[in-house]
Amino acid sequence: MPATDTVHIPLPDDRDYEIRIGAGLLDAPASWQGLPKAAAAVIVSNETVAPLYAQRLRERLLAVYPRVDVVVLPDGEQHKDWASLNLVFDHLLGQALDRKTVLFALGGGVVGDMTGFAAATYMRGVPFVQVPTTLLAQVDSSVGGKTAINHPLGKNMLGAFYQPERVIADLDTLDTLPDRELWAGLAEVIKYGPIADAGFLCWIEDNLDALLARDKAVLGYAVRRSCEIKADVVGQDEKEQGLRAILNFGHTIGHAIESGLGYGEWLHGEAVACGMVLAADLSHRLGLMPADFTARLRTLIERAGLPVVPPRLGAERYLQLMRVDKKAEAGAIRFVLIEALGRAGLHAVPDALIADTLAAHGAA
Numbered sequence: 394m395p396a397t398d399t400v401h402i403p404l405p406d407d408r409d410y411e412i413r414i415g416a417g418l419l420d421a422p423a424s425w426q427g428l429p430k431a432a433a434a435v436i437v438s439n440e441t442v443a444p445l446y447a448q449r450l451r452e453r454l455l456a457v458y459p460r461v462d463v464v465v466l467p468d469g470e471q472h473k474d475w476a477s478l479n480l481v482f483d484h485l486l487g488q489a490l491d492r493k494t495v496l497f498a499l500g501g502g503v504v505g506d507m508t509g510f511a512a513a514t515y516m517r518g519v520p521f522v523q524v525p526t527t528l529l530a531q532v533d534s535s536v537g538g539k540t541a542i543n544h545p546l547g548k549n550m551l552g553a554f555y556q557p558e559r560v561i562a563d564l565d566t567l568d569t570l571p572d573r574e575l576w577a578g579l580a581e582v583i584k585y586g587p588i589a590d591a592g593f594l595c596w597i598e599d600n601l602d603a604l605l606a607r608d609k610a611v612l613g614y615a616v617r618r619s620c621e622i623k624a625d626v627v628g629q630d631e632k633e634q635g636l637r638a639i640l641n642f643g644h645t646i647g648h649a650i651e652s653g654l655g656y657g658e659w660l661h662g663e664a665v666a667c668g669m670v671l672a673a674d675l676s677h678r679l680g681l682m683p684a685d686f687t688a689r690l691r692t693l694i695e696r697a698g699l700p701v702v703p704p705r706l707g708a709e710r711y712l713q714l715m716r717v718d719k720k721a722e723a724g725a726i727r728f729v730l731i732e733a734l735g736r737a738g739l740h741a742v743p744d745a746l747i748a749d750t751l752a753a754h755g756a757a
């Protein structure tokens with residue numbers, strides 16, 4: 394039995410669930426016991442991950458479910474759309490699978506967000522399980538129940554809050570992850586420090602080389618601490634009425650970069666990393682943080698192999714893209730800014746200051 398860390402997500406109405414983190418969990422029978430019973434399970438994955446892990450998962454699930462199908466989606470952020478989502482519905486309806494069918498999201502955040510959205514809407518809701526296989530998905534996207542697809546005009550614009558039954562994060566699946574994807578995942582790990590835990594930020598700085606070298610014990614701690622922070626936030630504010638917005642640090646500009654470039658050119662984690670540098674600078678320009686915080690964050694992000702200079706889309710284009718951000722209110726663009734190390738909040742920022750900051754960082 395592999396060593397497993399378990400993080401609990403506290404939610405009302407019997408919807409609380411466990412995030413299990415450890416090496417070898419994919420092959421551990423206990424990972425798949427105690428889930429909702431059904432006549433069928435469906436693994437949703439993509440053309441990169443399915444050949445690596447779908448057969449192993451299918452064999453384990455066949456010990457629990459009489460029938461286990463696999464749906465393979467095209468790979469990439471540009472496919473996080475209606476067409477891919479429909480491939481899932483086409484299969485579920487084509488095979489007349491009933492409303493107890495359990496979906497298993499096997500892959501990164503793209504597969505996880507789409508499978509969650511399919512689960513939220515198929516026959517008005519079927520159970521699903523997250524089996525994240527990227528660092529980013531293990532530390533962030535598999536947890537907390539945000540599900541979505543993109544629209545050409547805005548990121549994650551169509552979706553639902555819908556919680557999984559369980560999250561199984563097998564650290565061994567990270568062995569096959571390309572370096573660039575590992576680094577992208579580190580962006581969301583870094584995020585948790587400034588917004589919620591100054592000590593964790595120091596820990597990341599001290600352990601970055603081990604993380605980059607894929608030391609499994611160190612990676613395991615990064616996944617666990619990230620999930621603990623996210624679970625704590627989601628437990629207090631599941632549907633982002635307030636506090637949960639802090640998880641969007643770096644995302645106002647990050648999402649604009651992703652949609653502005655047409656999805657897929659910059660990875661989500663890369664766009665968020667760069668967005669955090671600019672949000673740190675905005676925090677400084679508004680008098681909340683000293684200038685050396687921006688420098689500190691930029692240094693860490695660069696060490697993690699992540700970009701710190703935004704693409705040159707022009708200030709007007711950025712402002713246009715950010716006006717559809719989900720945090721914008723009454724025409725005002727709002728940013729998650731750092732108020733003290735380990736504390737963040739949502740702040741309306743005047744367009745002129747955003748434009749100046751974008752220009753100062755080479756985006757205009």
Ligand SMILES: NC(=O)c1ccc[n+]([C@@H]2O[C@H](COP(=O)([O-])OP(=O)(O)OC[C@H]3O[C@@H](n4cnc5c(N)ncnc54)[C@H](O)[C@@H]3O)[C@@H](O)[C@H]2O)c1
Nearest residue numbers: 441501502503504526527529530533534539566569570661
């Ligand atoms: N719901 C949330 O709370 C939340 C949080 C953060 C990000 N997201 C979303 O997550 C997405 C980004 O997720 P991501 O970074 O995991 O990207 P991704 O899902 O595109 O996966 C990255 C790449 O790695 C490949 N891959 C996945 N697992 C692998 C493995 N073990 N070995 C080899 N290759 C593997 C994938 O096929 C893909 O090519 C974005 O759409 C973002 O909006 C959602």
Ligand SMILES: O=C(O)C(=O)C[C@@H](O)[C@H](O)[C@H](O)COP(=O)(O)O
Nearest residue numbers: 533537539548549637640641644719
């Ligand atoms: O879980 C959350 O809440 C987050 O904001 C986590 C983010 O890392 C993630 O990218 C999320 O999908 C962004 O949410 P959105 O509401 O801005 O689309």
Ligand SMILES: [Zn+2]
Nearest residue numbers: 581644661665
């Ligand atoms: Zn994110």
